[in-house]
Amino acid sequence: xxxxxxxxxARTGHPDTWALHxxxxxxxxxxxxxxxxxxxxxPPDADFNFAEILLRGDGxxxxxxxxxxxGETADWSRDDLRRWVASYADLMLxxxxxxxxxxxxxxxxxxxTIALMLAAASIGAVWSSCSPDFGVHGVMDRFGxxxxxxxxxxxxxxxxxxxxNLLDRHREIKxxxxxxxxxxxxxxxxxxxxxxxxxxxxxxxxxFILFSSGTTGAPKCIVHSAGGTLLQIVKEHLLHVDxxxxxxxxxxxxxxxxxxNWLAVGLASxxxxxxxxxxxxxxxxxxxxxxxxxxxxxxxxxxAKYLALLEKNGYQPAQHHNLSALRQVLSTGSPLAxxxxxxxxxxxxxxxxxxxxxxxxxxxxxxxxxxxxxxxxRGELQCAGFGMDVQVWDEHGDxxxxxxxxxxxxxxxxxxxxxxxNDPDGSKYRAAYFDRFPGVWHHGDWATQVSATQGFIxxxxxxxxxxxxxxxxxxxxxxxxxxxxxxxxxxVAVAQEWVGDVRIVLFVKLRSPSELxxxxxxxxxxxLRTQASPHHVPKKVLAVSAIPRTVSGKISESAVRDAxxxxxxxxxxxxxxxxxxxxxxxxxxLLCD
Numbered sequence: 001x002x003x004x005x006x007x008x009x010a011r012t013g014h015p016d017t018w019a020l021h022x023x024x025x026x027x028x029x030x031x032x033x034x035x036x037x038x039x040x041x042x043p044p045d046a047d048f049n050f051a052e053i054l055l056r057g058d059g060x061x062x063x064x065x066x067x068x069x070x071g072e073t074a075d076w077s078r079d080d081l082r083r084w085v086a087s088y089a090d091l092m093l094x095x096x097x098x099x100x101x102x103x104x105x106x107x108x109x110x111x112x113t114i115a116l117m118l119a120a121a122s123i124g125a126v127w128s129s130c131s132p133d134f135g136v137h138g139v140m141d142r143f144g145x146x147x148x149x150x151x152x153x154x155x156x157x158x159x160x161x162x163x164x165n166l167l168d169r170h171r172e173i174k175x176x177x178x179x180x181x182x183x184x185x186x187x188x189x190x191x192x193x194x195x196x197x198x199x200x201x202x203x204x205x206x207x208f209i210l211f212s213s214g215t216t217g218a219p220k221c222i223v224h225s226a227g228g229t230l231l232q233i234v235k236e237h238l239l240h241v242d243x244x245x246x247x248x249x250x251x252x253x254x255x256x257x258x259x260x261n262w263l264a265v266g267l268a269s270x271x272x273x274x275x276x277x278x279x280x281x282x283x284x285x286x287x288x289x290x291x292x293x294x295x296x297x298x299x300x301x302x303x304a305k306y307l308a309l310l311e312k313n314g315y316q317p318a319q320h321h322n323l324s325a326l327r328q329v330l331s332t333g334s335p336l337a338x339x340x341x342x343x344x345x346x347x348x349x350x351x352x353x354x355x356x357x358x359x360x361x362x363x364x365x366x367x368x369x370x371x372x373x374x375x376x377x378r379g380e381l382q383c384a385g386f387g388m389d390v391q392v393w394d395e396h397g398d399x400x401x402x403x404x405x406x407x408x409x410x411x412x413x414x415x416x417x418x419x420x421x422n423d424p425d426g427s428k429y430r431a432a433y434f435d436r437f438p439g440v441w442h443h444g445d446w447a448t449q450v451s452a453t454q455g456f457i458x459x460x461x462x463x464x465x466x467x468x469x470x471x472x473x474x475x476x477x478x479x480x481x482x483x484x485x486x487x488x489x490x491x492v493a494v495a496q497e498w499v500g501d502v503r504i505v506l507f508v509k510l511r512s513p514s515e516l517x518x519x520x521x522x523x524x525x526x527x528l529r530t531q532a533s534p535h536h537v538p539k540k541v542l543a544v545s546a547i548p549r550t551v552s553g554k555i556s557e558s559a560v561r562d563a564x565x566x567x568x569x570x571x572x573x574x575x576x577x578x579x580x581x582x583x584x585x586x587x588x589x590l591l592c593d
Contacts, residue, residue, distance in 0.1 A: 003372040004238040008038055017373055017383065018454070024387045025411060031387055032231060032414060039234050039269070042203075042227075044414070049198035050207055050226040051121040054267040055082055061246065062272040064111040065295055069278025069287070070158050076111050082196055084112070088119035090194035095181055097149055099124030099199060102209065104148035106130050106139060106166070106173070108157050108277040109255055112186045114264055116152055121207060121226070124199045125149075128209040128221075131254035132157045132164070135531035136172045137481060141218050142211045144176060146421055151183045160279040203227030209421055210258055210361045212432075219477075220432065221421035224364050228414035232365040232385075233265040239386055241299060241328065241355065242372040245270025251301030251330070252280055252288060256533075257471070258361045259301065259332065280306055289317040296325035303333035304356075305469035305501050307340045312499075316347040328353040330370070333470015335458045337500045338379035356381045358458045360443065362433070363415045367407065367443065368456040380455035388413050390456070392449045397437050400449075404459055407445040408437060416441070466495045468502050471535040475557060478506065478538075481531045482524055487514035492547050493538065494561040496590060505564065505590065506538035509547050516543040542589055546580040560584050 005017070012034060014020040024031040032044050042048035059079035066074040076084075097103060103120040107113045107129065120127045128146055130139055132154065143151065151173070156165045174183050204225045212220035237243040249266040250273075253259040266273055274295050280288050280302075292300055307329075310317070317323065329344050329352060336356040344354050355370025358381055367390045368381040376382060384390035389410040391399050419429045436442035446462040449455070466473040478493045489509045495502035506524070510516060521541045528536040548556045556575055562568065563584035575581070 001244060003242050004244075005240075005242065005371070005373055008035075008239060011038060017371055021384065021386055025389045028387060028411065035235055035239075035387075036231065039238055041230060041234060041268075044203055044227060044231065047200045047202055048227070049122060049124075049200060050230055051085065051118040052198040053230060054118060054121075054265065055085065055196075056268075057245075057270050061270070063267060064114060064273050064275060065248065066111050066275045066277070067291055067295070068158070068276070069161070069282050074111055081111070081115060081118070083191060084115040085118045085122060086194040086196035087192045088116050088189070089122045089196070090192055091184075091189065092119060092123060092125065092150060095150055097123060097125050099201065100206070101125045102128060102146045102148040104128045104130070104143050104146070104151045105255060106132055106134075106143075106151060106153040107186065107255055108132055108154065109253060109260060109275050110186075110277055111275065112189075113152075113255055114273070114275070116186075117264065122196070122198050124201050124205060126206045126209055126223070128211075129255040129260070130211075131256035131533075132166060133159065133254070133535075134256060134533045135529075136169050136176075137531045138477065138533055139169070139173055140176050141477065141480075142221075143173070145218060145221050146209055147177065147179045149179070149181050151177070151180055152186060153183060154186055158278060160282045201226065204418060206418055208261055208364065210261070210364060212361060220428065222362060223418040223421055224415065225418050228416065229261070229364055230265065230268065232363070232413065232415035233262055234268050235386060236262075236366055236369060237266055237269045237271075240357075240366075240369045240371060241330070243269050243271050243299060246272070247298040247327075248272050248274050248295055248325070249299045249301075250274040250276070250292070250295075250297045252276060252303070252306065253301075258364050261364055263301070281309075285310065285313055285315045286317070286320055289321045289323075292317075292323060292326060293321040298325055298327045299330060300326060300328070301330040301332070303470035304331050304336040304340060305334060307331060307343060308337065308500050311340065311343040311347070318347055318349060323349050326352060328355060328370070330355045330357055332357045332359075332366075334467055334501060336379070339500070341376070341378035356458075358445065358456070359385075362417065362443070363413070365415045367409060367445075368458070375453075377450075377453055377455055380450060380453060380457055382453075382455050384454075384456070387411075392447050392456075393437065397440075401451040402448060404446055404448050406436070406462060407443045407447040407456075407458075409441040409443070466493065466502070466504055468495065468504055468535065468539075473504065473536055477532050478504075478528065478536055481527050481536070482506065482508065485520075485523060485527060487511055487520055488524075490547050490555075492555050492557060492560050494557055494564065496540075496564055498539075503539040504537070505540045505542065507542050507544045507547070507560065507584065509544055516541070540589060542587060544580075544583045546577060546583070548578075548580045548584075549576050564590055 064076040207226040208224040249271040251263045357369035359366035392405040446459040448457040
């Protein structure tokens with residue numbers, strides 16, 4: 001079947017990808033209007049309803065294929081999904097939910113979660129979700145700020161063969177959300193006979209609240225618009241992923257990661273979404289590839305860490321599964337190593353499209369990603385997104401090629417956030433993205449743009465966000481939990497480059513006369529696992545006598561990170577206690593697993 005991008009090139013009269021990209025920047029308004037027409041979306045200035053667009057199409061066609069590690073399955077047609085959306089919307093209205101109210105979910109990646117999101121959107125409520133592996137404090141750091149009117153959850157969830165009861169957490173969460181009208185369990189909700197209706201809303205009506213990593217405090221509540229989210233992600237699905245109606249789209253994700261929102265928008269292009277709830281390694285390493293085979297997945301999305309883990313364990317999907325339907329492997333969360341490209345072509349499917357993509361929660365989409373008409377170069381993201389003037393700048397704000405620098409986007413684009421929740425004057429929002437280079441989006445990624453291919457290499461975050469296995473972790477979230485432990489005075493967490501990825505290393509300064517015993521390390525890890533999430537748990541916990549601080553009193557994570565990697569610190573002179581850095585250098589414990 002011809003690529004959507006080929007059709008779009010012919011429609012717009014451009015000879016190739018690069019000419020189209022230049023036009024999409026120079027004539028941005030015309031590009032986005034033409035894209036909307038091509039994708040049968042409302043004009044960018046028209047009122048519409050996000051849920052109505054995602055729910056259109058032949059009602060008999062598959063919409064959601066759900067599979068769980070417990071063996072639970074469910075196949076929903078588009079008509080099935082519409083009936084549940086109508087029922088859930090009726091329930092929300094009965095509880096007084098109106099346009100602009102917040103509705104939240106503490107749920108696994110299930111069909112009900114998609115239906116609840118669409119129900120909220122049909123009314124014009126603002127949706128936010130968090131995965132059930134977050135502890136109470138992780139939930140409250142997020143939902144405590146947005147004060148949802150309704151919260152949907154489940155009595156328990158399963159992961160890696162273990163079942164986790166959530167009812168105790170629910171009691172604590174409800175006690176700390178005084179404006180919450182109800183916490184409803186999806187197990188208790190029955191389908192009602194309700195009529196499906198949609199509120200017509202402005203293009204920039206708020207749709208989602210996603211959360212930053214919490215690096216410098218509580219996570220920032222990023223508000224995304226309905227129109228911007230729809231336009232941007234449909235562009236990516238059609239022109240970059242080449243997603244066709246009827247194909248099966250899969251991304252291994254939880255409801256706490258923006259890739260869940262990205263996956264959900266696949267309904268707008270007529271795709272069937274394959275949802276998986278559980279561990280990607282349970283009951284064995286082949287579980288997701290059995291899923292790919294059985295459900296004829298065309299586009300398989302995962303993390304770079306997962307692909308590296310498959311290779312490290314010697315698992316070769318091509319030897320065990322019929323992957324004839326598979327057209328593409330997508331990877332995000334952390335940079336995809338060149339060796340992982342080789343692994344996909346050698347051990348998953350020869351010649352398949354490998355799309356390393358990179359963007360973020362901040363834009364609920366991508367800055368750089370794949371292209372069905374361009375060659376794939378191992379280790380590179382093929383191109384910038386259409387309509388996105390993505391560049392790499394040096395510290396002076398000059399564009400550079402073939403050398404690492406700061407990833408920026410020079411022009412405006414539809415999925416720029418509306419702002420942050422509870423930031424009425426926009427000062428926090430501007431400080432987060434536009435202070436480094438005034439008026440230009442600074443994303444915080446350290447990247448190189450390759451002049452020979454115009455592709456990108458992402459080296460990692462240029463700020464202090466931790467990113468183990470592609471999951472963004474804020475250091476402030478770690479500190480808030482660790483420092484509730486009586487024996488610990490303070491701590492610093494950094495990412496150590498390790499086996500093609502990064503791992504979290506936690507240094508703790510203990511209160512006298514405490515010692516860092518095995519029991520204390522276990523307690524630190526347990527606290528982080530239960531009160532934040534399993535992703536926050538450090539691989540190494542080491543004791544130090546002092547934590548480096550700047551003259552203004554801030555912990556200097558960058559100085560610690562440089563020290564453990566044997567690099568000279570760029571800001572050593574800014575430290576109030578520069579002698580403290582010696583204790584972090586050449587730690588033998590960091591040379592082994």
